[in-house]
Amino acid sequence: MENLDELREAFAMMPDWMDRYAIIIDLGKALPPAPAGLREDFYKVTGCMSQVWVRSSRVNGLMVYEGDSDAAIVRGLIAVLFLALVGKTPAEVVDYDLEAAFAQLGLAANLSPNRRNGFYSMIGVMKRAALD
Numbered sequence: 614m615e616n617l618d619e620l621r622e623a624f625a626m627m628p629d630w631m632d633r634y635a636i637i638i639d640l641g642k643a644l645p646p647a648p649a650g651l652r653e654d655f656y657k658v659t660g661c662m663s664q665v666w667v668r669s670s671r672v673n674g675l676m677v678y679e680g681d682s683d684a685a686i687v688r689g690l691i692a693v694l695f696l697a698l699v700g701k702t703p704a705e706v707v708d709y710d711l712e713a714a715f716a717q718l719g720l721a722a723n724l725s726p727n728r729r730n731g732f733y734s735m736i737g738v739m740k741r742a743a744l745d
Contacts, residue, residue, distance in 0.1 A: 614640065617696050617714055630723050634686065641688030644695075647681035658738050661731030663687045669742035675700050676743055680735075690732055693720070698739055706743035711736050 614620050620636070627633050651666050658665040663684035670677050678699055680691040697714060698706050715721050715732075724732060 614696060617693075617718070620693065620696060621718060624718060630719075633719070633723075634689075637689035637693060638685045639689070640692035640696075641682075641685055641690075644680070644688060644692050648679055651679055651681055658731070658734050660734030661687065662727045663731065665691070665731065665735060667691070667735060667738050667742075669739065671703070674702060676703060676706050676739075678739060678742075686728070687731065690720075690724075690728070691735065693718075694735055694739060703743035707740055 614623070620640075623636055624633050627636065647666070648668075651668055652664075653666070656666040656668045658667055661682075663682050665680070665682045665687055667678060667680040669679075676698060678695055680688075680695070682688040682691060693715075694711075697709065697711060701709065712721070712733075720732070721729060
């Protein structure tokens with residue numbers, strides 16, 4: 614998948630949330646393996662029940678993120694965030710209404726409160742990186 618619109622279309626064909634979770638997990642499996650040095654405390658996202666690491670950089674003025682988690686569903690949520698944010702300018706990342714986008718996907722209503730809190734922690738890390 615290239616963007617959230619494609620994910621939204623895939624979700625529309627799968628009304629059952631177990632099938633949608635499977636799509637999210639598959640997105641996580643498709644992420645590249647964690648690059649060297651990513652699983653360091655400096656990149657660890659606080660507020661997540663699972664172990665989560667996110668690192669950001671800019672290439673030609675566009676945001677690039679790398680991420681990993683020890684939980685399959687969270688790794689998939691990282692991939693969903695990447696669909697939304699990778700390749701955007703820092704200003705576009707900061708202005709992007711992720712909460713609305715994820716509400717449209719149904720993620721906000723279908724994640725456990727702990728997963729949802731962790732998800733929003735990842736969003737915060739990625740947006741703060743764009744501000745730096």
